[in-house]
Each structure stands twice: as structure tokens, then as C-alpha cells.
Amino acid sequence: MRTVPSILHIDMDAFFAAVEQRHKPSLRGKPVVVGGVGLRGVVSTASYEARAFGVGSAMPTALARRRCPNAAYLFPRFGAYHEISQVVMGILREFSPLVEPVSMDEAFVDLEAMTQGPPKDEQEVRAHARRLSALVAERTGLTASVGAGTSKLVAKVASDADKPHGCVVVAAGSEQRWLDPLPVRKLWGVGPATADRLHTMGATTVAELRALGEHELVSLLGNAWGGQLFRLSRGRDERVVSAEREAKSVSVEDTYPHDLMDLYSIRAAVTELAERVVRRLREGGHTGRTVTVKARGHDFTTVTRSETLAGPTDDVRLLLPAALRLVDGAAAAATGQMRGIRLLGVGISALAEYAQGDLIAELEGLGEYTPQGAETDEAHAPPAEPAPVPAVTMYGPVPEAPEARHWLAGQDVRHPQWGPGWVQGAGLGRVTVRFEGPDTPPGRIKTLDVADPDLEAVDSAEVARAALPQEADIAAERPAGPDVGG
């Protein structure tokens, strides 16, 4: 246990809204609401002027508009917030190298790690906190609230205790006394569900929570969380400030303004989400093994379906087929009486670090490596075992409806000459199929455009006809419109 409250927690006040007011002087002093402005948007941040009208975070924008029709409703500009966030984090690192960002507008700073030596007493901590707050105001024009304590929990609760522009230092030894009168809901990690359960046990304040035995808490909340809460309620929190935290998962999800009603549009949406999540995965230099698809029905029923691949990968050609295998079941489970899908998501977890050494070895093994397009993608493919391709044979004409072509994307196909392949994309009048055939070089993939017989003008038609027997047009296994949940 520290004898000086040397852990700081910094929390920017109404961050997104404050950035907008800073950026646009006409918004200053006026209610500003940042968040989803669409049909199904929710509020991210409300300025203090808007909060006076009863507008708050996580509230549906529709309700906010009713409560505060005269506010400015703005879509978030994450780029701008990120820039200012970097400035703030930079200031924090001038104080101590040990900074743990929690989000764009929040961070812990451990003053014990200060290069010029840790603070000797509470007064010194207070001086640092005030100086920090002043620097943030000076360089960003925004206010922050600062809390200090001997643990992360106390620092966090303290920064919230006197918002906005507050500075609360909880002296070492006084933690319990300071926490006791607070409602349990103030404790980090106690949400609505836990608060309800605690209330039924007669605990509304931290003092009352402390009266509960450890055994009681564990049986009520489970082993990990019950034990943790027992310690937290006594101001005991051993968690350390940690500068680097490794990502565990990457995910992308969208809520659609109108429910998706058929499998065609659902599969098209999943294809798009999978491409986005793979892009993010690669940007972070990660590969991942477990693919998760999330679906939310009209009535908010939310289900996830996941599948673990044989090895980690960042290759859409492995991740998209997995996502498409999962989505039908997820969508069916999320929809009751054939109603629509309001949200879809694709996530990747069980992340591994990108193996640089393997990449180089792989590139050297490839005689004629060309650093562009699909070939580059293939050279980047990690040493994952591709899932076996099921022998789905697709016959018949290419469907005309655009939705049907979208549905084709990701489908496995088999060609008598070229072996197994899958539909990479379905554009107007043609589909692009990737084959991994016996005469393609090891680890390489050949991309062919397969022309619809009605569209002979397509550039690659000549190539396609040379390679493929006329009767082997790639088309849908299922001809038309299966319904969701049917």
C-alpha cells in the first residue's frame, strides 16, 4: 500500500462536445450533442449546457432531440478528437513515463515513476495535479478533471467527484472513510445489474457493501468479481498502472437504419464488414484465429456465433468464408418470427503477432514475387492451414439480381479442371473466382474473371473461355431468395 496518493486519473470534461465548442466559437455556451444523428443513433457526449436539459450519454438521439430541440447535433469527428487526445497524452508523459491511456479522453498516470523522483507527500501530488490541469487548459483550451489516490480505483472515483475541472486528492489512509458514503454504483465495475443485486442484499452505499462478508459477495457475484469487490470496498486495489496493453480482439459492427430483411443483403453486409475488420487487423499488424459473427434482431435479441480456424491469419479468403458460414445461423437465431436484422458485426480474436521472420522466409521461397495486388496478399498469408473446401458444385446461370450476386460472394465452388475455388467478388455481369488449382504455383492463387455467357464484351471473357468449358459457368447453388430465419 502506498503512503502517498501518487496515482492520478485524468478525465477530460465532456470531451467530444468540448472539442466541437472549442473548434467552433458559435457553439460555445450552447447545448451541443455529439453522437449518432441517424434514425437509430445514441448520444456519445452532451455538453454541460445540454445536460441541463436532461440529455446524457448513451441516450437515444431521438429522445435527446425531444428534450433539447435547440441543441446542435453533431456527428463525431474522431480524427479531430484523436489529435487532441495525443496532445493530452503527451502532456501526461512529460510528468511520468508511466501513462496508461484508458480511452481517448482518459488516462492513469503513476507519479511513482517520475524521472525526477516520486512525490514525497500529498501536497506535492496536489501541485503536480494542478500544474497538469493547467497545462492541458493552456495547450488544448479544454478542461480536465483530475483525481489522485493510492490506487487506481480511488484515483478514478476521485476524478469523477468534482467534475468539471475538478481536482480531488484522497489522502493515504483516508480511502475507506472517503468511499463509505458513496453509492455502490460509483465503484468502477459496478453497473446496473450488480447494483440491483447489491440493493437486494441491502447494500446501497459502499459502507453497507463493506458490511457484507466476502463469502456472501462471492456467492452473489462469482469468484473473481465477488472477491475483487470485497477488496475494492475496503479501498484495496492492487492493479498497477501499465503503459502497454496488447489488443485481444478486433471487431467491426454496424446498426442499419432499416432492418435487413433477406439473406442476400445480410451476406452482402457481412462481406463488407469482414473486409473492414481485416483491414483493421492488418493495420495493427495482427493475425487472428477465432472469427465471431454477431447478429441483433429487431427485438434486440443478440446472438454470436464463432469459429476457430486451424491457424492465425489475416487473409480475407479464410476469414470471409468463415464469417459467411456463421452468419446464416446467427441471423436465424436472432430473428423470431422472420423479422429483420438491425445489427451485424464481425470480430476476430485469439490474436497473434505478425510473424516478420516467416514473411521474409516466405518471400524468399517465392521465385517470381510481384509486390502488387492479390499476389502481395498471398505472399502475406500466414502459415495457417486453410479450412478444407467443401465440395459444393454450383450450376446454372449467374443470377441477375444484384442481391443475388452479393450472395454469391464467398461461396465455395468447384471446377472440374481447376479444382476448388471461391467467389471473390460479384460485379455487374461477372464474378471473380479464385482457384487454388494444381498448376498454380504453391502458395499462389490465380484470379480469373468468369464471364456470363450473355456478356461476351467483358475484357477477360476471352481468357475465361479459354480456361473454362462453356458449360461450367459459375452460378448460384441456390437459385433465389431464401428468407431469414425460414
Place this chain on the structure above:
DNA sequence: TCTGGGGTCCTAGGACCC
């Protein structure tokens, strides 16, 4: 009023192996 998008951590059951 009708519920975003990005995450983390925990639990619990079943499969599988030793």
C-alpha cells in the same frame, strides 16, 4: 425514448486428453 461502436473480463458447459 427505444436503445452505437469499440473493447475487456468472467462464467459455464461440453469435448477431449491423460
Place this chain on the structure above:
DNA sequence: TCTGGGGTCCTAGGACCC
């Protein structure tokens, strides 16, 4: 023939945070 226990992995869901 019947019956174990422990460990690990996978899947699904839930609570929570910003």
C-alpha cells in the same frame, strides 16, 4: 465393466466501461 479427476480448448452469453 464402470468410474474418476484435472487441465485445456472451444463456444455462447453477460456485465461492464468509455
